[in-house]
Amino acid sequence: MATAAGTIAAPTTESVVWSWITTVDHKRIGALYGVTAFIFFLIGGIEALLIRTQLAVPNGNVINAELFNQLFTMHALTMIFLAIMPLGAAFFNYMVPLMIGARDVAFPRLNALSYWIFLFGGLVLVSSFIFGGAPDTGWFAYQPISSSQFSGSGMDFYVIGLMILGISSLAAALNFAVTIINLRAPGMTMMRLPVFIWMTFIVMFLLILALPVLTVALIQMLFDRQFTTSFFLPEGGGDPILWQHLFWVFGHPEVYILILPAMGVVSEVLPTFSRKPLFGYAAIVFAGIAIGFLGWAVWSHHMFTTGLGAVQQAVFSASTMAIGIPTGIKVFNWLATMWGGSIRFTTAMYFAVAFVALFTIGGISGVMHASPPVDQQQQDTYFIVAHIHYVLVGGALFGVFSGLYYWWPKMTGRLLNETLGKWNFWLMFIGMNLAFFPMHFLGVSGMPRRIYTYDSGLGWDFWNLVATVGAFILALGVLFFIINVFKTWQQEPDAGDNPWDAPTLEWATTSPPPEHDFDVIPEVHSREPVWYMRDHNLTTPEPEPGTHIHLPPPSYYPIIIAFGVLLLGLGPLSHLALTALGVPVIIYGIWGWTLEPTE
């Protein structure tokens, strides 16, 4: 293909590195997301271990106060924005087209663009450690402590990093929302979509609608810090509470963005290994939608102690507790899925069952501080830290691990070792409970969060030590996963197309799937298409000889545009000239992108 005016030739080389850099294949992008996010997860985990080491004993002096504050801020930012969200992205990148029976996503290059922007945004955020200190005012960056008067350049990295990551997530969310609506296989109606797809779909809309609110808040913060406005600064007439509202209008939907993909994974794993269809499919789907909607009406429960007012407290406590109802419906349906089953306990199933139990614990403590008077005694104590880790580690992270064990054979063609897997699970499970259950006690004993040290004699010594030990056991569990991956990587692919006898469409193709996903896009007749084929003795149809499957060619432009976005963001951090440089790079990239032939 001749070069279009003023653009580079489409990549043709087969070099490994370039083929990954220019790839637009959703499976490869999913893998990129997964590996990158897992590395960030290890970074976030090491940050957590440092925190726990410092807090192991009273008056610890492993790290100083300033560093501690950077650590817990970066720990949360890394885990939320660079680990759990992109791990979800890894799954939905890899799985959505396979599960709905499509050859790729609706906009393959946009998909690559999302990944590269995510990578650059993540690097910006993490690089703050070397450039004058990381953000240090907590992941929700309350004002005015995050204003230029009270905090250093770390918060600029926070603003820019989150903005860049926001662009990435928005692009991905648009892409996948369209893909799910528009690229379903024949017969794949909305009410036949796997629950994982449904949850992803809801998450996409939460992202699309919540991110702009965060972006606006960040823009205002940027103006406060870099220019002369005072949106949030009281002495200039601004209002620090406005930041809290804007942040949590985003922030609460965000926590459902983190948990819903995990709920989706579990809704796939439980029926597969119970060998029966999901109990109450429709109820689970509608409960998911209800959670998505209600999630918009509860944000002020993070602000019960800011002087909200009685009626506001009453309203927000009711809406918050109400979320327990659809969530409860899900929990009960998951349990009922196990009921009457013939449960095969693989590692994936262990993680899924543990998810149900641990998430419930976290949910219950959530409902406890949904009562404003109770929250007055729990807000900003370790009780909250316990809540968030039960839902985020026991919930989101366990969901991710369940998904990893479940889909690993599909993605690599290799089964993970089950013995190592059981070690992995039990260490993580025990470690997780040892680390986070005592935090309830600490909270009840009045231990505040975000303190870099504490005196002995307050009754906090013992449980802090237990928590630290638990954290290290948890880390050991993660280590077993890494070992498992390395060990099984040596083996020959042995998984077969459908090692679990699972019902959904991704198992109807080979493991790992061919570049074009399906030779022939199958026709879907039920919610469990593969079981349907099994029970009706159907086989996947052979491709007609001579048909040519059209696949989008690789492209340089995603990474070029992402680089432009990076320059744009680096401007406010170093020299505005970089921003000026970024604009032409982006324009050049878009120009080449639109002219590049995609056929």
Next chain:
Amino acid sequence: MTEEALLRISQRWARRLLILAPAALFILLTACSDPQTTIEPASDMTEAIQGVYEIVFWLSMFVFIAIMLLTLWLAVHYREQPGREAIQIHGHQRLEILWTIIPVAIVLIMLVPTWQVIADTTDTPPEDSMVITATGKQWWFEFTYEGLGLPDDEGNPTDLVTANELHLQAGKPVHVLLRADDVIHSFWIPQLAGKVDMVPGHENDLWFTPFEDSVREEAYLGQCVEFCGASHANMRFRVFVHDEEGFNAWLENERSDAVEPTSELGKLGATLFVVRCAECHTVRGTAASIADFGPDLTHVGSRTTIAAGILDNNISNLVDWISNPAEIKPGINPENDVIDKERPLRFMRAFEDEISAEDIQAIAQYLTELK
């Protein structure tokens, strides 16, 4: 293994868990004896909170135990076994309705007392309250008792300013107005008052009445629990609840001017103090009584702790503090003062290079004599 065997195992486990649950509860209850416990109320406000907490707690416990047992039982009972076929069902309407109704009921039972307490605690403060303004600053608390100072020359009541230690009278309602100078802090005395934030530019308040029987020698602990910078961990305060007599005695002393130092060393310290420290601190009744950047030190010698509840009040700690406060509270960094010239933060600086060790000793002696 047969089904019965498994059933037996699961039942045994279920029983064990039932024993474990009270054990967990026991552990939770031991939190009571901890000095900063949130579940041993000593005022009307915290008792009202405790009332809701207990309802919420037991309901949560019920859900917790039920779900844990159910999960465990299902996992054990429906384990794959030779000859077992999974039942192919898709749902069960009546069951689904049932487990929608139960959570609705639980939520309603939680909401009613919640709303009740919200209404009670946000009503209006009692007429006869003692009014105290608590101001959060990086990283200490200033307390201003409205109208309790000595009357001025014209006989008008003045306010009484003190820091980091709050003295209350059992049975006497207090209305606390919450302010912040720099960033957001919060006011929390787990046993006496639920947390409310101190937000710059906003006027929050809370009120409570310490129980008649809450009088005790040792202090109730209070703490800032809203992240406020490097030394957020070091921003504490203490609350003493007296009977009427004790309170009046404290008040009598606190409102009067500073006592004259008696020792030679103390007298030397007094003169040094006026030169070195008066730019920030006030000691009423001396030449050092204009500045109000730092805590009022008029009766600092009568406090049990210094530096916002972090150090015991004794000479050696005072010396350490004056020599280099940043050593004790990270983030106390005079360099931060120059970020915005118009609104200096006025962190206390280190004096070890400015004042000789002997002189610091003298100042410390003086401060301990300010009973």
Next chain:
Amino acid sequence: MAAAEHQVEHHTTTGIDSRKLLMWIFLGSECLFFGSLIATYLIFKGEIDLPPFPSETHVETAYLEEALASGEITEVHKHLCHESDEAGISVCEGIFDIPLTSQSTFVLLMSSVAMVLAVYGAQHNRPMMMKSWLLATMLLGLIFLGYQVYEFRTFGQEGLTLETSQFGASFFVLTGFHGTHVAVGVLILGSLLLASFRRRGLGSEPGFQVETAGLYWHFVDIVWIVIFTVLYLIPA
């Protein structure tokens, strides 16, 4: 054969073109973006108690003097106010020049008309119609931006800047981001126009590209419809 391939490529479950769907969902996202900016403006609107005011406001003269003395406002701001007939009360002019903004609003409205005609041209295979209306849309967009630059400069001279007050901050950030959207729109239309002069024109289906760009353009227009009403027309 080629036709068949084409069909496969563009087959979608719902029959909606994916790009169009993407644009509509994106516009949903933009609702929240501009909504948050407008909400910020409205939240601060109630707190403007010193000039410059958005629209004419009466204040106590003594209060103004005090603010002047304490440096909260400057002479520049004070000039917006003058004694009224009522004793002790000053009348402060509103800073908005509604007739002028009405003109720019009209311009933007007309650009929407031009845009819709360009889309019509693109969809009905009338390249000249498409090109000329695209050009017209762009020009009208640029004129709108010109008005905005002028407005910003005048406000600056009259003493309303980012730091003057919450009003200044939220006004400039809101309208500034709207302006940025218009500018991006002009760039998009410009590239379409430029691309349409190539031999291949806009490729096999110019209708979709122009239509999708048009959706964006109209959305930016309706955001202005809201801004014009909420900021300019509704009095303080």
Next chain:
Amino acid sequence: MSMHEDHSVEEEHGLQPMQYVWIGVLLTVITIVELGASLWVDLGNALIPILIVLSAVKFYIVVAFYMHLRFEHRLLSQVFTGSFVLAAGVLIALIALFWTDITDII
């Protein structure tokens, strides 16, 4: 061939150029009415609701006709209206939290 027909049928969903121009005129007229209401006549308390209704009408007209939403697949209007309603709901609630001290009312 049949495909081609499909295509043109779909395109006829829009309006004719002159109709678009007339809609433009209508929008201009509404804008002038808005201006008139706010600058030249005194409507008292009715002003704000009138302005909001008028601009909502303009909003609707542009979305429905210029953006063709009336002629499109239902899904598109659902997506857009859904987002819009959510935005309006959440943000009006937010503004209300700042504007009213509801505690005073009861």
